Amino acid sequence: MQIKLGHNLLGTNQTVAEENREKLRQKGVYFLNLMSSxxxxxxxxxxxxxxxxxxxxxxxxxxxxxxxxxxxxxxxRHGIPVVQINTHGACHLDAAMVRDVLDTFPLEQLDLLIVENVGNLVCPAEFDLGETVKVVVLSTTEGNDKVPKYPLMFREAGAMILNKIDLLPFTDFNLEELAVDLEGLHPGLPRFDLSARTGEGMEQWLDWLVAQVRSEKQ
Ligand SMILES: Nc1nc2c(ncn2[C@@H]2O[C@H](COP(=O)(O)OP(=O)(O)OP(=O)(O)O)[C@@H](O)[C@H]2O)c(=O)[nH]1
Ligand SMILES: [Mg+2]
Incomplete structure (x- = not known):
C-alpha cells in the first residue's frame, strides 16, 4: 500500500515536472537545480x-x-528576484511547489532560474522539478565516501562542484579517489573544483554555466 502511494506520488510529480520544463523551455529560461548535503x-x-x-x-x-x-x-542582498519556499519539514522540494511560484517571476525576461534545494543528498535526487540540469555540490570536509554512499545524486547530476578546496590541506579528502569513484558512477561528469569563499576556480564554473545558458537560448 505504502509502496503504491510512493509510486503515485512520484508519477504525479513527474507530470508536473514535465509541465514546468515545457513552460520554462518555451520562455527560454535555463533552470538549474542546486543540491548538496x-x-x-x-x-x-x-x-x-x-x-x-x-x-x-x-x-x-x-x-x-x-x-x-x-x-x-x-x-x-544581491538585488535579484528571490522566492522562498518553506517545505515545513519535508526533506526536498517537489515539482508542484516550484509550479506554484513560477508565475511570480518575470519569466519572459529571465535567462537563468536557480533553485537551491533543501540540504540533503538523498530525497532531492528523486524528485524531478522540471530542471534543465541538476548540479551537485560536494565539499572537501564531507569525506570521499559520500559519492559511493549517495550514488543516485551523482548519477543524476549534469555537473558537479567540489567546494571548499581552500580546506584541502586540512582534510583527508583524496582527489584521486574522487576521480576513480566518479569514473565508475558517472563517466565524463563535468567537475569544477573551487572555493566559493576565496573565489579560486570560479572562472571555469562560470564559463561553463554561461555557455550552457546561451546554448539553451539558441
Ligand atoms: N572554507 C570554506 N568555507 C566555505 C566555503 N563555502 C562555504 N563555506 C562555509 O560553509 C558554511 C555553510 O555554507 P552555506 O553556503 O550556508 O551552505 P549550504 O549548502 O547553503 O547550507 P544549507 O542551506 O543549510 O544546506 C558557511 O559557514 C560558509 O561560510 C568554501 O569554499 N570554503
Ligand atoms: Mg543554503
Whole structure:
C-alpha cells in the first residue's frame, strides 16, 4: 500500500515536472537545480555566482528550506528576484511547489532560474522539478565516501562542484579517489573544483554555466 502511494506520488510529480520544463523551455529560461548535503556551500556558491554573472545574465532564485528565510535573505542582498519556499519539514522540494511560484517571476525576461534545494543528498535526487540540469555540490570536509554512499545524486547530476578546496590541506579528502569513484558512477561528469569563499576556480564554473545558458537560448 505504502509502496503504491510512493509510486503515485512520484508519477504525479513527474507530470508536473514535465509541465514546468515545457513552460520554462518555451520562455527560454535555463533552470538549474542546486543540491548538496547541509552546509556544503550552496548558498555561498550562489552568492558568489550571482555577484559574478548578474551583469551577463538575468537571473532569479528559488530558495528551498525546511524552515527560516535566512538563505533567501542572503541571496536577496544581491538585488535579484528571490522566492522562498518553506517545505515545513519535508526533506526536498517537489515539482508542484516550484509550479506554484513560477508565475511570480518575470519569466519572459529571465535567462537563468536557480533553485537551491533543501540540504540533503538523498530525497532531492528523486524528485524531478522540471530542471534543465541538476548540479551537485560536494565539499572537501564531507569525506570521499559520500559519492559511493549517495550514488543516485551523482548519477543524476549534469555537473558537479567540489567546494571548499581552500580546506584541502586540512582534510583527508583524496582527489584521486574522487576521480576513480566518479569514473565508475558517472563517466565524463563535468567537475569544477573551487572555493566559493576565496573565489579560486570560479572562472571555469562560470564559463561553463554561461555557455550552457546561451546554448539553451539558441
Ligand atoms: N572554507 C570554506 N568555507 C566555505 C566555503 N563555502 C562555504 N563555506 C562555509 O560553509 C558554511 C555553510 O555554507 P552555506 O553556503 O550556508 O551552505 P549550504 O549548502 O547553503 O547550507 P544549507 O542551506 O543549510 O544546506 C558557511 O559557514 C560558509 O561560510 C568554501 O569554499 N570554503
Ligand atoms: Mg543554503
Amino acid at each position: 547541509p552546509g556544503a556551500g550552496k548558498t555561498t556558491l550562489l552568492e558568489k555566482t550571482l555577484a559574478l554573472v548578474k551583469d551577463r545574465l538575468k537571473v532569479a532564485v528559488i530558495e528551498g528550506d525546511v524552515a527560516t528565510t535566512k538563505d533567501a535573505e542572503r541571496v536577496a
